[in-house]
Amino acid sequence: MALTDRQRLDWLRLIRSESIGPRTFRALMNRFGGAAAALDALPELARTSGRSIRICSVAEAEREIEALRRCGGRLIALGEPDYPRPLQAIDSAPPLLLVLGRGEVLLRPCVALVGSRNASAAGLKFTARLAQDLGEAGFVVVSGLARGIDTAAHGASLGTGTVAVLAGGLDEIYPPQNAQLFERLIMSGAAISEMPMGWAPRGRDFPQRNRLVSGLALGTVVVEAARKSGSLITARFANEQGRQVFAVPGSPLDPRAEGGNHLIREGATLCAEAAHVIEALAPLLGHGGALPTGLAQPRAGYDPESEYLWDELDLPEISPAPRTVLPPAIAGSDLEPPSEAVGEAEGEGGGDEIRARVLALLGAAPVSLDDLIRASGRSARDVGRLLIELELDGTILRHPGGALSRVMP
């Protein structure tokens, strides 16, 4: 089933509107039955929550589609046959993927290879060997086009198929010195992004991007990573997404091995050669690419308060992302809004009353949706509707697993 051009345009307008991430997109679609209806309802929703939301115009969306067409790319919508199924399984799957190159590689089994930008010669050599062996075994190698390990991973799998996931627009190649690699890569493989054309990546876009790197892949291999690095956030996403995490060990005297060794102690599979990945992922193949869900339970031991984000950019002056929470668009949610589309509008007084009550129940520490509904004494439908508003106006955050917290000023 493919979207009509009109639907595609509406989807793009909705996801490009202010404060709308993949989860809010999904919640709005569920509530209003489609993107066009959600776009119509947005101004009133925003007013209810006491602010205005900038809605992406038809002209803007058309310009983006045109820009994408001009450089040879296309949009793939969630649910369409070309949308990669492992990515579709994650709960913050982008409604629309922008794709350049040979999109069909996205449908083959993928392994993500990630690691340090300041990699050692040994790390680069090992990565190239691993990427080549995985490619020859039939896997597509996914990475982030960064310097170091990412570059080695893409470079060694140009012949067998590789996918670069960008943190910015498909016409904003970062880092610029990888422009040539990018051109070669899309000849045999593909580049994807969820960000608008022309979008220059900011620091916080990198960890958001990392969830797509892990989400595309059946497993993620961390090759060289310091203890606090973007690669570890990718590993955490992989784990939360129920995907297998592999880590390459190294000497305890080598700071670049700290992240990998730490992951192994936390339960990641030690990878010393491609066979270790292949044998672990083999049971997932041959089922039409369908991914068993819940391959692994999220583990304790990851510290969401750690700061990985600025590590991704080569700019030392980049400001760190907020300390205590994941960016809203990657915070998970199990919220199931009522499947009946729209209920009657809440009376003004009722809306204020439930809003005050729910806000009083929320603090900096995440609570589960179930607990929140129970404590509020209101229906799941009413609370669910309010939460969309609170999320839209930036008052609350949704965390992986569906827990909710209030953004503290």
Added chain:
Amino acid sequence: MALTDRQRLDWLRLIRSESIGPRTFRALMNRFGGAAAALDALPELARTSGRSIRICSVAEAEREIEALRRCGGRLIALGEPDYPRPLQAIDSAPPLLLVLGRGEVLLRPCVALVGSRNASAAGLKFTARLAQDLGEAGFVVVSGLARGIDTAAHGASLGTGTVAVLAGGLDEIYPPQNAQLFERLIMSGAAISEMPMGWAPRGRDFPQRNRLVSGLALGTVVVEAARKSGSLITARFANEQGRQVFAVPGSPLDPRAEGGNHLIREGATLCAEAAHVIEALAPLLGHGGALPTGLAQPRAGYDPESEYLWDELDLPEISPAPRTVLPPAIAGSDLEPPSEAVGEAEGEGGGDEIRARVLALLGAAPVSLDDLIRASGRSARDVGRLLIELELDGTILRHPGGALSRVMP
């Protein structure tokens, strides 16, 4: 409870007699009620099995005790208060330990550090740091006095207490270049051996010795080890003895990391710093040194047919040990001979008949004692008695876990 001098002499004579290893020693003690009675019975037992056994004379045993006294050492017997309790818990514990130096260190909690003789500079540095940190945390460092990792481990723990386990006699320092380290080591720590004074170590003595290295310790850390190395046999012993195995990771491109990385994949705990050992072993401390048994189940994946033995010696011309079986003295047994001392003698014909039947049931592949008894149709007592004879005359081998096989010509 300590042995009398007379008992000690008898114990020494029995364990020094031909074909008597720790397990046969224990079986004979159980059957005959004491070493003196076992020594009396040995000639007849040997005749029954069609060969003669050289029995250690009183004079020989006295000479060994005197030689040990002259260099300041002493004998500690299994069951005496000075015998290290973790070692006592292994099923091939030596009846007698020869000890030089400060034997009291044997009663403190020990960690074994083992690794390659041809260690890298990084491996040596890491070992020294680890040994020092473990020593400062209160652990005694046990190793094998070999070149490389062993030397670094002993050297860095001279101030806090270290134990060298020798494969030969206490007056046969191997390798000779570690004679000075040995002298310093016994000032603050101890050296132990189960082998006679004056015994120059052979290739096959090293893996036997390794079971004592792991058996003394609450956990064994493998620092640098090739895929086929004596350190891996020590790790296997540690695992079979229910002790925790730690391995230090390294780059997959470094052959010296293969053994450690392999162990981690098999389930060993990754050790990148002393804290990883300390936190894992802490729960075992503070219980009067008593070791919980069954800390870990033996794992599959070790290949007993691998040849580690000649790796231990610096002599390239050393002949490898037999290929398919562990040396009898380290092959395990759960055989529980009848606790009543001696039954009536088996009639000549009855003995031949059961002998032929049991031998027909045994082949190169180990079978369990229970299966053997069932298949033989004879009593556990009769089969147990015959097995002592067959073990004495070298016809059968006992494997860890109590399985039995026939020695193939």
